[in-house]
Amino acid sequence: MSQDSDPNRKDQQTPPEATSAPAEKLTPAADGDPIQPKDDWAAASPASEISTADEPQSYRSRLGLALASDPDVPTVEPAHDQTGVQVIDSALVYTGYWGPLDESMHPAIIAIRNHFPDAIEEVAFFRDEVTVRIRARFLQDVALMLRDQPELAYRVVSDLTAVDMLNLRATPRFDVVIQLLSIRNRQRLRLKVGIDEQQPCPSLTGIYKVTNWLERECYDMFGITFEGHPDLRRMLLPEDWDEGHPLRKDYPIRGFKQYVQPGFENPAPRVRDYRRD
Amino acid sequence: MSMTEAPHTGTLQIEDERQISDTRRELVLNMGPQHPSTHGVLRVVLTLEGETIVSTDPIIGYLHRGVEKIGETRRYSQFTPWTDRTDYVAAPLNNLGYILTVEKLCGIVAPERAQYWRVIMAELSRIASHLVWLGTHALDIGALSMSLYCFRERELILDIFEKFCGARLTTNMMEIGGFSRGIPPGLVEQVESFLQIFPEKQQEYVDLLSANPIWIARTRGVGIIEPDAALDYGLTGACLRGSGINYDIRKAQPYLVYDRMDFDVPLGTHGDVYDRYLVRMEEMRQALRIIRQCLDQVPSDGPLMLNDSNYVIPPHDTVLRTAEDMQRHFVWVIKGFNAPKGEVYVAIEHAKGELGHYIYSDGTANPYRLRIRTPDFVNLQVLPYMAQGSMLADVVALIGTIDIVLGSVDR
Numbered sequence: 271m272s273q274d275s276d277p278n279r280k281d282q283q284t285p286p287e288a289t290s291a292p293a294e295k296l297t298p299a300a301d302g303d304p305i306q307p308k309d310d311w312a313a314a315s316p317a318s319e320i321s322t323a324d325e326p327q328s329y330r331s332r333l334g335l336a337l338a339s340d341p342d343v344p345t346v347e348p349a350h351d352q353t354g355v356q357v358i359d360s361a362l363v364y365t366g367y368w369g370p371l372d373e374s375m376h377p378a379i380i381a382i383r384n385h386f387p388d389a390i391e392e393v394a395f396f397r398d399e400v401t402v403r404i405r406a407r408f409l410q411d412v413a414l415m416l417r418d419q420p421e422l423a424y425r426v427v428s429d430l431t432a433v434d435m436l437n438l439r440a441t442p443r444f445d446v447v448i449q450l451l452s453i454r455n456r457q458r459l460r461l462k463v464g465i466d467e468q469q470p471c472p473s474l475t476g477i478y479k480v481t482n483w484l485e486r487e488c489y490d491m492f493g494i495t496f497e498g499h500p501d502l503r504r505m506l507l508p509e510d511w512d513e514g515h516p517l518r519k520d521y522p523i524r525g526f527k528q529y530v531q532p533g534f535e536n537p538a539p540r541v542r543d544y545r546r547d
Numbered sequence: 548m549s550m551t552e553a554p555h556t557g558t559l560q561i562e563d564e565r566q567i568s569d570t571r572r573e574l575v576l577n578m579g580p581q582h583p584s585t586h587g588v589l590r591v592v593l594t595l596e597g598e599t600i601v602s603t604d605p606i607i608g609y610l611h612r613g614v615e616k617i618g619e620t621r622r623y624s625q626f627t628p629w630t631d632r633t634d635y636v637a638a639p640l641n642n643l644g645y646i647l648t649v650e651k652l653c654g655i656v657a658p659e660r661a662q663y664w665r666v667i668m669a670e671l672s673r674i675a676s677h678l679v680w681l682g683t684h685a686l687d688i689g690a691l692s693m694s695l696y697c698f699r700e701r702e703l704i705l706d707i708f709e710k711f712c713g714a715r716l717t718t719n720m721m722e723i724g725g726f727s728r729g730i731p732p733g734l735v736e737q738v739e740s741f742l743q744i745f746p747e748k749q750q751e752y753v754d755l756l757s758a759n760p761i762w763i764a765r766t767r768g769v770g771i772i773e774p775d776a777a778l779d780y781g782l783t784g785a786c787l788r789g790s791g792i793n794y795d796i797r798k799a800q801p802y803l804v805y806d807r808m809d810f811d812v813p814l815g816t817h818g819d820v821y822d823r824y825l826v827r828m829e830e831m832r833q834a835l836r837i838i839r840q841c842l843d844q845v846p847s848d849g850p851l852m853l854n855d856s857n858y859v860i861p862p863h864d865t866v867l868r869t870a871e872d873m874q875r876h877f878v879w880v881i882k883g884f885n886a887p888k889g890e891v892y893v894a895i896e897h898a899k900g901e902l903g904h905y906i907y908s909d910g911t912a913n914p915y916r917l918r919i920r921t922p923d924f925v926n927l928q929v930l931p932y933m934a935q936g937s938m939l940a941d942v943v944a945l946i947g948t949i950d951i952v953l954g955s956v957d958r
Contacts, residue, residue, distance in 0.1 A: 367800045396889035396891065397652075397889065399890070399891060399892065401890065426781055428781065428894065428901060428903055428920065429892070429905065429918065429920040431918045431920075433907050433915070433916040434916070437915075438909060438915070447905065447918075449892050449903065449905070449920075453794050453799070456799045456800055460890075478779065478781070479780050479928075480779065480780050480781030482928065483928045505607070506611040506958075507608060507611065516616055517616055521616075523616065523620055
């Protein structure tokens with residue numbers, strides 16, 4: 271029944287990418303099935319999946335990421351050896367996802383040092399995780415380099431957020447935290463940038479489109495402005511929210527305003543106040 | 548009328564109309580937040596030219612509850628129930644992501660038997676989430692009866708959850724260190740009977756949809772995401788794999804016992820709505836395979852809870868018998884535990900994509916900063932890219948294919 275309807279559909283609206291959809295696709299177990307599962311993780315590559323002859327070349331050539339079938343991609347051995355009831359060092363459990371726990375051996379840190387000698391302020395290791403604190407003025411350059419270096423290929427930003435360090439140190443007030451992910455190397459890296467209260471943070475929207483909403487949320491929750499962001503509005507709170515930025519440490523847990531609750535004569539007391547004075 | 552002043556009550560409502568040139572006219576249309584096909588309270592402001600979409604502006608936050616702020620005021624063990632409420636159709640997976648983060652922060656590992664049961668519950672939860680997605684997605688597009696069938700099979704999974712932990716929706720199932728309750732008798736048989744029943748039920752969905760001309764006309768070639776755009780927008784889960792990129796955290800960076808499981812990662816070829824449908828359908832089959840292997844491999848005997856004096860609640864029977872454990876229990880409940888100083892980010896493969904939790908700990912009993920990176924918040928960002936140039940009627944298909952739950956988007 272699908273074969274009858276398919277040609278009509280193709281003529282009308284279907285973009286050229288989709289015209290090559292074979293009818294056997296409907297039964298995923300059949301031959302020629304594009305969704306056919308791969309037995310081997312390393313052998314299953316996007317290139318082999320997309321290599322249909324009558325597809326436009328652009329669809330494949332624009333695949334700018336390293337493929338799993340490349341011979342030089344390091345294979346990650348299964349890192350788990352969890353047996354029985356015991357407390358073991360987590361670094362042993364999670365090894366391989368964040369790279370070597372050594373400044374002189376981690377490829378991303380070496381690359382940053384080579385390209386921008388002044389960029390790194392501090393490198394921190396906790397469990398198996400690698401945190402590189404860089405100076406704010408280098409953020410865009412470092413991110414672009416990490417994305418475009420073929421052997422690093424930090425192509426994806428998993429997360430961008432901030433931490434208000436008000437109670438922990440004098441200055442700078444915020445840490446902008448960026449979790450990078452390299453799908454090719456199956457490796458993560460965390461970048462940190464210290465931003466003071468009135469200081470704008472350089473925006474990454476020109477390099478990673480995903481940071482658009484993440485930076486908007488960061489601005490909404492912390493009041494950090496991102497320089498170069500195309501559309502810096504509030505994300506989760508209403509646009510007319512006039513009570514500041516709720517994830518700051520000096521923002522009370524119940525808000526600044528006194529709201530009269532229906533059924534109570536007096537406004538609800540603000541019992542917990544996290545403001546500094 | 549500006550967008551902020553727009554009335555928020557209507558479902559589909561013309562907000563603005565402007566003449567671009569003599570022959571072209573743009574129309575600003577408000578959709579939601581109470582529209583039935585937005586899966587909750589999502590508001591989308593569409594700019595149309597004729598029936599073609601010029602631009603899209605998703606406006607979220609109607610369900611924002613400040614979960615991250617709440618997390619800063621709760622102790623580590625107290626926050627687990629809140630994770631149920633972020634993505635309420637896949638609560639055990641949320642529990643799992645948070646619990647693994649706290650366990651990594653504290654440097655503890657759950658016993659092997661608990662890890663197998665965590666995988667079983669996570670995969671059941673993945674199937675339940677995909678069933679809700681399939682039912683509502685098909686309902687939006689017009690296959691009304693699909694939602695009835697999908698929710699029928701979801702009941703079987705919720706029954707298993709109810710037997711395991713007593714709750715159906717907000718399960719609060721996982722605990723730091725494993726499971727404090729045992730495996731109830733009959734649970735294994737119930738899971739096995741689900742494994743028997745589900746494949747033929749899933750075949751019913753396939754018979755109804757996969758070759759259905761209406762379904763194909765509404766989904767194939769619609770909402771194409773090219774691979775590099777999928778990476779640019781940080782997509783994860785079926786939205787990324789539907790575009791042909793082979794990234795599944797269970798394979799790439801395995802956690803729990805996924806590295807012992809033999810399962811396949813389905814990939815799409817065209818990155819359209821239909822491919823993402825096929826990917827999710829295949830993921831349900833693979834989840835059944837994983838559950839089958841877990842049931843074969845899981846030790847029938849052994850501890851479910853880590854015996855650790857620092858971070859884990861003491862077992863119930865020794866609390867009632869020994870003074871030391873009673874004191875430990877008291878302190879654990881009243882004061883919590885002080886986690887080590889440090890910061891961790893742990894990502895798991897949620898039903899919707901990469902669910903990441905980032906905890907910055909200052910060494911006290913509360914997280915100094917708790918960040919929840921929900922997959923559908925990030926995935927929803929691709930909606931304007933997909934919708935540009937498509938028809939107005941396709942918007943419901945595009946919202947459905949991202950698989951959003953607004954509780955998870957807004958947090």
